[in-house]
Amino acid sequence: MPNKDKGRDALLEMIKAEQLNAGHVSEAFIAATAKTMGLSVGEVYGVTTFYSFLSTKPSGKHVIRVCKSLPCCMKDAEMIIDWIQAELAIDPGETSADGRFSFELINCIGACDLAPAMLIDDQVFGQLTREKISEILKSYD
Numbered sequence: 647m648p649n650k651d652k653g654r655d656a657l658l659e660m661i662k663a664e665q666l667n668a669g670h671v672s673e674a675f676i677a678a679t680a681k682t683m684g685l686s687v688g689e690v691y692g693v694t695t696f697y698s699f700l701s702t703k704p705s706g707k708h709v710i711r712v713c714k715s716l717p718c719c720m721k722d723a724e725m726i727i728d729w730i731q732a733e734l735a736i737d738p739g740e741t742s743a744d745g746r747f748s749f750e751l752i753n754c755i756g757a758c759d760l761a762p763a764m765l766i767d768d769q770v771f772g773q774l775t776r777e778k779i780s781e782i783l784k785s786y787d
Contacts, residue, residue: 657693670701706742712751725762729779761773
C-alpha cells in the first residue's frame, strides 16, 4: 500500500511539473496521479485548484496575470484590466482566439511597490500605463 504522507510531500512538485510540461493539469492527470499515489481525486484536485498559478484548463502560449490586490486597485488596476481586455478582445479567464494569451486576475504577484502591476509568464511589469501595456503585448508577437 502506498505511503500517503510521502505522496502528499511529492504531490505539489508533480502537479507543477505537469503544468510546466503540458500547460495545464488535466482531469486525466489528476485521476492517474491520485490512483498512483493512493490519494483521492479530490485531494489531488484540491491541491491543483488551490494555487492560482496552476490551471485545470489549457492556457495560451503566454499567461497574463493582473494583480487585483488593494495597492494595485488604488493605483488604477481597473484601467489596466479594461485596456488589456480592449487590446486582446478577451475577458479575464479567457484565452485569445489565436492562442497567444490567456488573461487572469489574481490577488497578488508580490510587486506592490510597482502597482499597478501584471505578470506575463514569469516576468513582472509595473507602473503600467495604457501605452506601456500596448508596447509590452506587441513584444510578445
